[in-house]
Amino acid sequence: MRRAGLGEGVPPGNYGNYGYANSGYSACEEENERLTESLRSKVTAIKSLSIEIGxxxxxxxKLLAEMDSQFDSTTGFLGKTMGKLKILSRGSQTKLLCYMMLFSLFVFFIIYWIIKLR
Incomplete structure (x- = not known):
């Protein structure tokens, strides 16, 4: 803020405006008002931006919480499946397990073949 030269031209003993000339004081006040409005608009913009960020x-x-619950349910599903596969492999059903492995290899081979032909 500029204060130099505000009291120039005031007759001695005229201290009605605390030693400031009328024109200098009003110019300074107008500049302060302009700067205040500028600052107010910047604060308003920052406030709206922070609300949008919030x-x-x-x-x-919310999206992360939904993903977390979906991952938890998928983990439970895969855990149950792996448990069933362990039970299946321990039993005398090795023939069925062998068929499942051959079927999965066949499916992967077909998918690979389809992708390769593109």
């Missing part, structure tokens, strides 16, 4: 964070947290 909404985005809430949305992302």
């Amino acid at each position: 909404h985005e964070v809430k949305t992302q947290n």
Whole structure:
């Protein structure tokens, strides 16, 4: 803020505006008002931006919570499947396990062949 030269041209003994000339004081006040409005608009913009960031964070947290629950259910499903496969491999059903392995190899071979022909 500029203060140099504000009291120039005031007759001695005229201290009605605390030693400032009317034109200099009003110019300084106008500049302060302009700077205040500029600062107010910047603060408003930052406030709206921070509110939008808050909404985005809430949305992302909700998405992460949904993904976490889906991963938990998938982990449970895979755990049960692996348990059943262990039971199957311990039993005398090795012939069935062999058929399952051959079937899965056949499916992977077909998928590989289809992709390769593209």
